[in-house]
Every structure is written in C-alpha cells, then in structure tokens.
C-alpha cells in the first residue's frame with residue numbers, strides 16, 4: 001500500500017512538471033535553452049523535419065554545438 005502511494009506521488013509530481021512546462025511561454029522556453037525566440041522556432045521546425053523529438057534535438061544541438069546540424 002505504501003508503495004502504491006509513493007508511486008502515485010511520483011506520477012503526480014511528473015504531471016505537475018509537465019503542466020508547468022506547457023504553461024511556459026515560448027519566450028520562457030527559448031530563454032531556458034539560451035536561444036532567441038526566432039531560433040527556438042527554427043529548431044522546433046528542424047526537429048520536426050528531422051523526425052526527432054524536441055528533447056533529442058536539443059541534446060543533439062548541445063552535443064555538437066549546432067555544427068553539421070543537417071548532416072545527421
């Protein structure tokens with residue numbers, strides 16, 4: 001029973017985190033990744049073009065500092 005309760009707590013925390021993320025404005029999101037809003041929009045589009053999730057794409061950008069971006 002205790003296990004179920006902590007599992008519920010974790011899921012709730014997770015949901016709360018997701019809700020917060022979605023409530024962030026595009027300006028906030030861009031700032032979070034150190035990008036301008038314009039750049040953020042471009043990267044979002046690039047991620048979609050590459051069929052990558054946003055998280056994967058951000059990781060990729062940060063890993064190779066945006067070099068050879070369209071090569072992978």
Ligand SMILES: [Cu+2]
Nearest residue numbers: 050052057060
């Ligand atoms: Cu990518």
